[in-house]
Amino acid sequence: MPSTQYYTDILIIGSGIAGLSLALRLAPQYQITILIKTFQLKVHLNYAQCGIAAVFDQTDSIEAHVNDTLIAGAGLCDKKTVEFVACNARHSVQWLINQGVLFDKELNWAGKEQYHLAKEGGHSHRRILHHADATGKQVETTLVEKAIKHPNITIKEQYNAIDLIRSDKDPATIIGAYIWDLNQQQIVICHAKVTVLATEGAAKVYQYTTNPDISSGDGIAMAWRTGCRVANLEFNQFHPTCLYHPQKHAIFY
Ligand SMILES: Cc1cc2nc3c(=O)[nH]c(=O)nc-3n(C[C@H](O)[C@H](O)[C@H](O)COP(=O)(O)OP(=O)(O)OC[C@H]3O[C@@H](n4cnc5c(N)ncnc54)[C@H](O)[C@@H]3O)c2cc1C
Structure with a gap:
């Protein structure tokens, strides 16, 4: 059983422009927790030029x-x-x-x-x-600085959402998420009144792409497992904008 549990009003999974702008708009009224799969630097926006x-x-x-x-x-x-x-x-x-x-x-x-x-x-x-x-970096840096300073926003890095939790009473209601805490190497439960998926797409399904590794479709898969309809999966925005190098990963880190 997961040893750590905590509560938040709104759980936002993802800290790109989607997750951060929603958090900043809602923070005056609610306690927000934002999850980041790896580190803040690795969001799509930092690559948007x-x-x-x-x-x-x-x-x-x-x-x-x-x-x-x-x-x-x-x-x-x-x-x-x-x-x-x-x-x-x-x-x-x-x-x-x-x-x-x-x-x-x-x-x-x-x-x-x-x-x-x-x-x-x-x-x-x-x-x-x-x-x-470097438009993406400018937007992301500004929003992150504001979110970090906001008293109602908590950002958790290396918190990898694994699955959404359904209510026993009503399986169509999501009451939070199971999370893999990479630092502590343990599963954490986060209970939330509202859970938001802002996890972007699945561009890493392409062999050659300059999208960051985080783009592995986690949110789509979590939504699918809870019964959501998914559509238009071929419309992944991906960027094969790099030159070949034998020792480099297909991304410009
Ligand atoms: C090279 C490049 C150039 C681009 N140029 C432009 C441009 O000029 N103009 C433009 O409008 N768009 C551009 N884009 C697209 C744009 O950057 C993205 O569409 C946009 O940033 C997506 O924002 P987002 O918030 O949806 O997702 P992202 O910024 O990708 O954020 C996703 C977040 O979800 C988190 N996450 C994912 N899975 C999990 C999980 N299981 N648990 C916890 N957290 C998770 C990640 O850690 C990350 O914080 C470009 C993209 C690339 C790659």
């Missing part, structure tokens, strides 16, 4: 962003989801800015400061906000 797309340019529009995305998606996108993301992109980026995330700026023709927007493949307008070529 290019930037984040949102409509900031006055000549741009949500309709154009939606249209570009649907074309790039070659008919496979869910239009409602694309519209939701494009409509919410600007205020989500603004939320990051409010947290202290820095994006590069430039002077416009009138000498006024504005965000420097890059143009990338598939976009008809300039709409990529970035921080030099």
